[in-house]
Amino acid sequence: MTKSVDFIFDFGSPNAYLSYHVLPRLLERQGATINIIPCLLGGIFKATGNQSPVAAFANVKGKLEYSRLEMQRFIKRHGLSAFKFNPNFPVNTLLMMRAALVAEEDGRLAGYVSAGLKHMWEDELKMDDPEVFVSAMNEAGFDGASLRERANDPSIKQRLIDNTNAAVERGAFGVPTFYVGDEMFFGKDRLQEVVEAVAGA
């Protein structure tokens, strides 16, 4: 049986981008697959009473400067030089995440996630602007207008709610969160432990 890591995912988290680009390399030797589960981070925050570190620590002297330093160290260590912190942060990801489920329906989730992460965290696009979204997805080889339209389908909306609720039910309070079986790991700094859990599974 192929081993698998569930990845509770939303484009809005820079650490989701960073993890997405590192975890596959680390898992290579295990032959494990990554199962991306599109969720709405805003929904997870609402359900758990959590908020982004940027909001939570805005008034703590030195804390955000240090977080940025840790992020830069991670980027340097893993050679992720294409990363740029999106100046539009925080970006509302409702459209992007609903459309992720459309892409999933079409069997194109992997390519969609890869494109969306590039738009958000390399190209610095304001992806909560529907016109920016449509044009960016067109350029990435998708039918942007169709994604946008089908994102309004009630079954798509409901699936995003269901995914989000299920993640909270499993214990998630943020993104990126990973599961190896029932074992939960939060954040980009747990990737090595995720790999060890896969190796031991």
Place this chain on the structure above:
Amino acid sequence: MTKSVDFIFDFGSPNAYLSYHVLPRLLERQGATINIIPCLLGGIFKATGNQSPVAAFANVKGKLEYSRLEMQRFIKRHGLSAFKFNPNFPVNTLLMMRAALVAEEDGRLAGYVSAGLKHMWEDELKMDDPEVFVSAMNEAGFDGASLRERANDPSIKQRLIDNTNAAVERGAFGVPTFYVGDEMFFGKDRLQEVVEAVAGA
């Protein structure tokens, strides 16, 4: 020249205990020393607007449970089975930290820190009770009453304030914080990076 790691220290942090017991092993091959700098965590919090994770995340569903899980994983990985989470947490460490500077004056800081951490995080003592403090330090081979009395010396009080202010000046917002030269690392999960920084220094 011997390489050295500055350790911004207060007994009140369980992660200070956990780091204290792991870092020396990790640094063994580097022949580096650890320079413990007694500070008042409450003073760092006050100066930076920070608070303990237990307070900050009390109302975030799942977050503290997950923090406990991470702590247990760390304990298991490093074989720190003597650790117990002090039921009196948070313990006011003002007396313990002032007395640390008395012990330092006497050239006995290392032994004092080791004893105090055991009292706090193995023996679960209520160390902000002066009688408990005196008796525990007596048993550990110190003159508890003398430590307690000398902790009131104005120069000792001032030194604790100075150490704490200097830590904040360097960018610390919590405990444990480590410095290798000017490079700052926060938390028990950065110990490997501290070692790498020492190796590269």
